[in-house]
Amino acid sequence: MQVQDRLCVVTGGGSGIGKALCERFAADGARHVVVVDRAGDNATAVASAIGGQAEAVDVGLEAEVTSMFERVEAEHGPIDVLCNNAGIASGGDPLTTPIEEWQRQWDINVMSHVYAIRAVLPGMLARGEGHIQHTASMAGILTSHGNAPYATSKHAVVGLAEWMSITYHDKGIRTYLLAPLGVRTPMLGNAADSEWARSAAGPLKEVDEVAQQVTDAFAEERFLILTDEIAQGWMEFKTKEPEKWLRGMRKLQARIENA
Numbered sequence: 001m002q003v004q005d006r007l008c009v010v011t012g013g014g015s016g017i018g019k020a021l022c023e024r025f026a027a028d029g030a031r032h033v034v035v036v037d038r039a040g041d042n043a044t045a046v047a048s049a050i051g052g053q054a055e056a057v058d059v060g061l062e063a064e065v066t067s068m069f070e071r072v073e074a075e076h077g078p079i080d081v082l083c084n085n086a087g088i089a090s091g092g093d094p095l096t097t098p099i100e101e102w103q104r105q106w107d108i109n110v111m112s113h114v115y116a117i118r119a120v121l122p123g124m125l126a127r128g129e130g131h132i133q134h135t136a137s138m139a140g141i142l143t144s145h146g147n148a149p150y151a152t153s154k155h156a157v158v159g160l161a162e163w164m165s166i167t168y169h170d171k172g173i174r175t176y177l178l179a180p181l182g183v184r185t186p187m188l189g190n191a192a193d194s195e196w197a198r199s200a201a202g203p204l205k206e207v208d209e210v211a212q213q214v215t216d217a218f219a220e221e222r223f224l225i226l227t228d229e230i231a232q233g234w235m236e237f238k239t240k241e242p243e244k245w246l247r248g249m250r251k252l253q254a255r256i257e258n259a
Helices: 016-027 040-050 062-076 099-127 148-171 189-193 195-200 207-220 229-240 242-258
Strands: 007-011 032-037 053-056 081-084 130-135 173-179 224-226
Touching (some): 007 062, 007 099, 016 032, 016 081, 032 062, 040 053, 053 062, 062 099, 081 099, 099 130, 099 148, 130 148, 148 173, 173 207, 229 242
Parallel strands (some): 007 032, 007 081, 032 053, 081 130, 173 224
């Protein structure tokens, strides 16, 4: 699949990986790029730079998501490519993180994908073609230190993407799972230079590198998109020797706490 002449919608498109995806799609000749972000000013800035369309939407609210997709399809026709990229990260352990924060991350990190799927999938199935990309994290495959809500919700994104691929691939729907390791984004912030980043996130990638990796996966119609080769080795180690992997993660946790 190539994005040329396609209608592409990117949530969380106002910054970070989402912004880079919007820029990449526009450069590759997408017919129209819709930049969706809760921060309307950011969405407008990106859309203006690439000749796209800005949509200020809280993707954690189903009514806003549904209304936006209805409006876009009424104006521009069927959506070919959906990138569920919006995400947030905050909080700590289950004892100290308020339930409201758990719910907020669940709504943005998981349910926004579900709301978008419900809006675009019927049309894609009717046409027999569609491309849906989910941005999770290696925290959703390997887990992470700290921020239990983020690790938990990103695991759910991985499960949703796998289910989508199994269920709808033979009906013409291609599903892609982006699982970034260390990427220099606003979400990472000052942590880019932290002990965690040096020890656990691997060599940091830039967002434009990740956007290219996504379009490469689109061209191959390849499900899993890893941003760094080291991630494959870590996945295999966890699967082969889970107890040893957990012991190593505990040691790394202690190093971070004592740094």
